[in-house]
Structures are given as structure tokens and as C-alpha cells.
Amino acid sequence: MVSVRSVVDRVGPTLLHAVQLPDPGPVVADVVIAEPGTPAQLAAGDLVLGVAVADVDTAVDLVKHSAAAGAAAVLFKPPVARKPAVRRAAKAAGIALIEVRAATAWAQLVWLLRTVLDAAAEEPESLEGDPGSGDLFRLADAVAAVVDAPVTIEDTNSRVLAYSARQDITDPARVSTIMGRRIPDDVLAKFRSRGVFRELSRGRQTIFVPAQRDGTLPRLIVPIRMGGELLGSMWAVVRGPVSDERAAAFADTAPVVALHLLRRRAHADAQRRASAELLRAVLEGKTGPRTAIAELELTDEPHRVVVIDTPGDDEGLRLALLERMSQGIGRRPIATEMGGLLYAVVPDGADWPALASRGASRVAAGSAVKIGELPRSRAEAEETLSLLRAGVIDGPSGSFDGLWTALALHRTATAAVAAGVVALGPLEELREYDRANRTDYAGTLYEWLRHPGDPRSAAQALRIHPNTFRYRMRRVLELVPLDLDDPDVRLALLVQLVAVRWA
Numbered sequence: 001m002v003s004v005r006s007v008v009d010r011v012g013p014t015l016l017h018a019v020q021l022p023d024p025g026p027v028v029a030d031v032v033i034a035e036p037g038t039p040a041q042l043a044a045g046d047l048v049l050g051v052a053v054a055d056v057d058t059a060v061d062l063v064k065h066s067a068a069a070g071a072a073a074v075l076f077k078p079p080v081a082r083k084p085a086v087r088r089a090a091k092a093a094g095i096a097l098i099e100v101r102a103a104t105a106w107a108q109l110v111w112l113l114r115t116v117l118d119a120a121a122e123e124p125e126s127l128e129g130d131p132g133s134g135d136l137f138r139l140a141d142a143v144a145a146v147v148d149a150p151v152t153i154e155d156t157n158s159r160v161l162a163y164s165a166r167q168d169i170t171d172p173a174r175v176s177t178i179m180g181r182r183i184p185d186d187v188l189a190k191f192r193s194r195g196v197f198r199e200l201s202r203g204r205q206t207i208f209v210p211a212q213r214d215g216t217l218p219r220l221i222v223p224i225r226m227g228g229e230l231l232g233s234m235w236a237v238v239r240g241p242v243s244d245e246r247a248a249a250f251a252d253t254a255p256v257v258a259l260h261l262l263r264r265r266a267h268a269d270a271q272r273r274a275s276a277e278l279l280r281a282v283l284e285g286k287t288g289p290r291t292a293i294a295e296l297e298l299t300d301e302p303h304r305v306v307v308i309d310t311p312g313d314d315e316g317l318r319l320a321l322l323e324r325m326s327q328g329i330g331r332r333p334i335a336t337e338m339g340g341l342l343y344a345v346v347p348d349g350a351d352w353p354a355l356a357s358r359g360a361s362r363v364a365a366g367s368a369v370k371i372g373e374l375p376r377s378r379a380e381a382e383e384t385l386s387l388l389r390a391g392v393i394d395g396p397s398g399s400f401d402g403l404w405t406a407l408a409l410h411r412t413a414t415a416a417v418a419a420g421v422v423a424l425g426p427l428e429e430l431r432e433y434d435r436a437n438r439t440d441y442a443g444t445l446y447e448w449l450r451h452p453g454d455p456r457s458a459a460q461a462l463r464i465h466p467n468t469f470r471y472r473m474r475r476v477l478e479l480v481p482l483d484l485d486d487p488d489v490r491l492a493l494l495v496q497l498v499a500v501r502w503a
Contacts, residue, residue, distance in 0.1 A: 002028055002117060004073045004096045007047070010116045015104050019081050020090050020097040026072040031113045033106070033179075034062055043347075044070030044299050047098075047113060051106050053080060060089045067093030070299070075100050075109075105168075107175055114181075118162070136162035136260055143257070147220065147250040149236040150174070153257060156232055158183040161264070170237040171217045187216070196221065200233055206247045211240075222251050226258040231265070276336035282374055283336075283343060289372035296334050298345065302368035304399075305377040306352045307385050308342040309362040341385075345374060353397040362388045363397040383407065392502065406502075413502035416495055426480040427496050433479055441479065444472040446497040449490055 004026055008016045029045025034053070042048060048066045053059050059080045066074050073096035080086060081099035090097035100109060118137060136153055144151040144164035152163045152174070160181045167178060173187045183191070190212065191197065199207045200223045207221040217237050224232045234257065236250065278295055281287040283305065292298055335344040346352050348368035364385035366377030380400035384407070387393045393406055400407065422428065431442050444462065447469075451458040459469035476482070483489050 004028055004047070004098070007113065007116055008098060011112055015101050015109065015112070016075075017099045017101070018096065019099050020087060022094055022096060026096060028072045028117060031110055031117070032071075033110070034066075042066055042069035042071050044072075046071040048074045049100075049106060049109070050074060050076040050080070056080065056083050056085050059083070059086045063089040063093060063095060063097070067095040072096060073098050077104075078102050107168075107179065110179055114178075136257075136264070137164075139257060139260060140164040143234060143250070143253045144236070146253055147236045147238075147242070147246060149220070149238045152177065152235045153224075153261075154183070154233050154235060155261075156230055158188060161232065161261075171215060173216045174237055190214075190216070191219075201230065205251045208241065208247075220247060220250060222254050224254050224258045224261060226255075226262055231258055231261040275334055279334050279336040279343070279345065280338060282345075282371075283338070283378045285375040289370070292371050292374070296345075298334070298371055299347070300371070302348040303345050303371060303374065303377070304348060304350075304352065304368050305366045305374055305381045306344045306346055307364050307378070307381040308344065309364075309385060309389070310342070343378065343381075361396065364388055365397075365399040367399070367401045409498055409502045412495070413499040416499035417503040422496050422499050424496070425492065426482060427493060430476065430480045431500070441472060441476045442497065442500070444469065445476055445493065446501065448473055449494045449497065452490075 002010075005018070005021060007028055008018050008021075027045055028047055029043070030047070031049065032042055032046045033049045033051050034042075042065070046066070046069070048062065048071050050059060050062055053062060053076055059074075059076055063074050063086060067090075074090065075081075075098045076086070077100045081097060087097060100106075140151050140153050140162040141164045143153075144166065150164050150166040150170055153161045155161055160177060160183075163178055167174060173184070176184045176187065191209065194209060196207060196209060196219075200221065203223065203225065205222070207219075207223075209219040209221065211218050218240055220236045220238050220242050222234045222236075223230055224234060234250070234254065242250075275296060278287060278292070282292045282296070293300065335342060337343070344352070352365055353363060362385060364381045366380035366384070369377045377400075384393075384398050384400050384403060387403070387406055387410060388396070388398055392410070393403060416422065427442070430445070434440060434442050440462075444458075447458040447461045448455075451461065455469055455473075456466050459466040462469065464472075477484070482493070
């Protein structure tokens with residue numbers, strides 16, 4: 001954990017100046033760019049970059065919005081940061097106000113800030129065993145010196161783990177990669193179409209990708225392997241073809257990087273297992289909210305429990321979904337597996353339905369609750385999933401609060417069936433006739449009750465002509481004695497038919 005004061009000190013006065021800094025300085029978690037005209041998705045501990053904020057009113061609004069989200073600091077370029085109204089707003093909100101030197105490029109500042117945060121995150125780990133053994137950024141700089149080109153170190157999902165200096169001499173594709181901490185999808189598609197990832201999986205020592213027509217510079221790529229397993233890759237942005245000697249020297253650094261990635265993965269796996277065990281205890285109500293907030297690094301905001309159903313019993317797909325959950329569905333969601341299902345705790349507002357397009361067959365969410373009420377949200381998510389599995393709800397995803405009508409009918413039907421309500425009166429006689437003659441007069445009656453006085457809508461629900469619907473209703477009254485003019489009879493029949501349809 002690193003404070004705003006520490007970040008400002010590490011970046012240095014050449015680029016940053018603290019206009020206002022509460023004491024003690026807040027703790028920083030991440031860097032977020034607040035682009036003009038786009039509502040910023042902020043969270044506690046964010047450094048909010050006021051990119052292109054040029055007027056005082058916009059700056060004041062951003063300060064207030066950031067403070068309400070618990071952000072650590074707001075950064076502006078001059079003269080906005082020193083305007084009295086902006087300073088007053090920051091002081092009243094209790095948020096740090098930082099001025100960025102006018103000549104500083106925002107992209108370069110993002111790289112610097114994230115380098116500081118990532119290095120700070122590695123520092124506690126590096127105290128154990130070999131000092132600095134976790135410093136992938138320092139290693140990226142060393143590799144860049146060997147190949148004489150800016151380098152990124154990436155995992156097998158194309159996420160950027162570390163990058164070297166000199167990224168300012170690269171191209172827009174590299175800038176987007178570092179800004180988003182992952183190769184953008186369109187850039188990824190271009191490299192995939194050229195067979196880059198196929199060559200990586202085949203174990204080539206080095207892969208050279210020539211310059212592309214869109215201005216993307218050449219790349220020299222080295223796979224990072226250990227014991228035959230692909231752990232990641234290193235990407236150098238080069239000016240053109242590289243000599244065999246320099247390419248070999250670049251490849252020779254891969255085993256050293258592999259050791260770091262193995263150590264990093266072992267550490268991450270241990271943390272993931274511990275988090276999964278704790279999350280299971282939280283969802284079962286065996287651990288209190290204070291422990292969950294402290295050890296799982298959850299915030300006080302409302303969270304949902306999301307349960308993910310995968311096709312068949314595909315353990316590999318479940319593991320892949322676990323890896324993808326941190327991409328686009330919320331801020332560092334916590335996940336675990338129980339009974340062949342995946343469970344994730346995500347902030348309210350996270351794009352959890354997107355998981356349905358990433359391989360999950362069904363995704364269901366409980367309502368947004370306080371951390372101490374997560375077991376209730378889990379039960380709601382499981383109930384919603386049961387309706388999705390039964391096919392009574394269309395689509396691959398649904399939330400407890402969004403499907404309340406279906407849940408109300410299902411609960412009513414379950415209670416009615418348990419009480420033997422369906423066997424009362426003449427309805428069972430009509431259903432027996434349907435079973436014997438392969439008709440659907442009970443379904444006709446159900447739609448008539450659902451659309452009172454509107455035979456056209458009832459016929460449309462059954463996908464039949466209105467005249468056919470009227471004929472069926474006449475047959476219903478011929479088959480069983482029903483006084484449909486009596487409102488109590490209509491209500492009792494509707495309860496019975498809901499039980500048949502929704503139980």
C-alpha cells in the first residue's frame with residue numbers, strides 16, 4: 001500500500017506538485033482516466049486524472065464526484081488545479097489535489113504512476129528471500145537493455161505484467177496495451193491473424209512480426225517457458241529485422257523471466273486459494289463482514305453474489321472463467337467454486353451478465369446487499385439459477401431483483417403444490433382429458449384468465465387464431481362445470497394453473 005504523498009515523492013517535483021494534501025495522506029489503489037463527457041467509474045483509492053478538463057466548473061464537479069467515490073486524489077494541469085474554487089472544493093471534500101506540470105504527456109504520466117504503484121505492491125514480497133526478486137519492472141528494463149528496444153512482459157492471456165522504459169518511442173498499439181494493461185482486442189486480432197500466437201504455442205525461440213500497414217511497428221517476440229509449459233511472452237518493439245546475435249541474446253533472458261513468473265504465479269495461487277476458502281466461509285455465513293472487508297479487500301458498497309453455471313462438467317472452462325472474471329465485470333471480483341458452480345462477489349453495477357458471453361451457460365445474481373448479508377444474496381442467486389435451469393425464464397442470465405414476478409409466481413406455485421391445491425375442484429378432470437386426448441384446454445383456460453376480456457392477446461400467446469381460441473373456450477365449458485362469471489372461481493383457477501405452470 002502506498003500513500004498519495006509517497007506517489008508524489010517517487011514521481012518527483014518535475015512532474016507533480018501537491019496543491020492540497022490531507023494529513024495523513026490517503027492510500028492509493030489504482031489510476032483512472034476521467035475522460036471528458038464520459039461518467040468516470042471510480043472506486044476507493046483511485047488517482048483520478050482530469051484529462052482535458054479545462055474549465056473550473058467541470059473540475060469542481062469531478063472533485064466532488066471523486067471524493068464521493070472515496071478516490072485518493074484528483075490530478076489537473078495548470079491553471080485549473082490552483083483555481084480558488086477547485087481548491088475550496090477539494091478542501092471541503094477532504095480529497096488530495098495534485099497539479100501535473102503543463103508539459104507532461106498524460107500517457108507518460110499513466111505509465112509512471114502505474115510503475116510506482118506496481119513497484120510499491122511488489123516491495124513487501126521482495127523482502128522475503130531474494131531482495132528484488134519480484135521486481136518485474138526492473139527485469140523488463142534489463143531485458144530492454146539487452147535487446148535495445150522497449151519491452152513488455154505479458155502472461156498467456158496477453159495481460160501486461162511489466163514494461164520497460166522508453167515506451168514513448170513505440171506506436172499507438174503499444175500505448176493502448178500499456179494504458180489498458182492488456183493488448184486491445186483489435187490489435188490482438190491482427191497478431192492472431194498473422195499466426196503469432198500459434199507460433200508461440202509451438203515453442204519457437206523467437207518470432208519476428210514485420211511492420212503493418214496501419215503503422216504498427218515490427219515486433220520481436222520471445223516465449224517464456226518452463227518445463228515445456230508456456231508461462232507468457234516478451235514483446236520488443238523494434239525498428240526492423242534484428243540480427244541473429246541480438247535475437248539470441250533476447251531469447252537467453254527468457255529462463256530468468258520464467259523463474260520470476262513461476263514465483264509470481266505460486267504467490268498468486270496461494271493468495272487465490274486463501275481468498276476462495278475465506279469467500280466460501282463468508283457465503284456460508286461462517287465469517288463476519290469485518291473479516292471479509294479486511295482480508296478480501298472488499299469495500300463497504302453493496303455487492304451481489306453471482307453464480308455461474310458452465311456447460312456439462314467442464315473443469316477447464318470453469319478455470320478459464322475464473323481467470324476472465326477480473327476483465328470487465330467489476331473491480332477485482334472475488335471468486336470461488338462450490339458444488340460444480342462458480343460464485344463471485346461483485347460490486348453493484350458491475351457488468352456481470354457479460355460472463356454469459358464468455359462461456360458460461362447461465363449466470364444468475366442475487367440482490368445487492370451489505371457485506372454481512374452475502375449469504376442471503378447467495379440464496380437468491382441460487383433460486384434465480386434454478387428458474388434459468390428449468391427454462392421458465394428466457395435468456396442466459398437474470399437477477400433476483402429483476403425477475404421478482406417470476407420468483408413470486410414460482411414461490412406461490414411451490415406452496416400451492418405442497419398444499420394439494422391443484423387436486424381441488426374440476427381442474428384435474430380437465431387436465432386428465434388433455435392427457436388422454438392430447439389437447440391443451442387447461443392451457444387455453446390459463447391464457448383466458450391471464451388476458452381477461454382480451455381473446456386476441458390470449459390467442460396470440462397460444463399462437464392460434466382468435467376463432468380457434470373461442471371454440472376451445474366453449475369446449476372447456478362443455479367438458480367441466482365452471483362458473484367463470486364468479487370472480488372467486490376465476491381467482492382459484494388461476495392459483496391452480498399457476499401452480500401447474502410454475503412449480
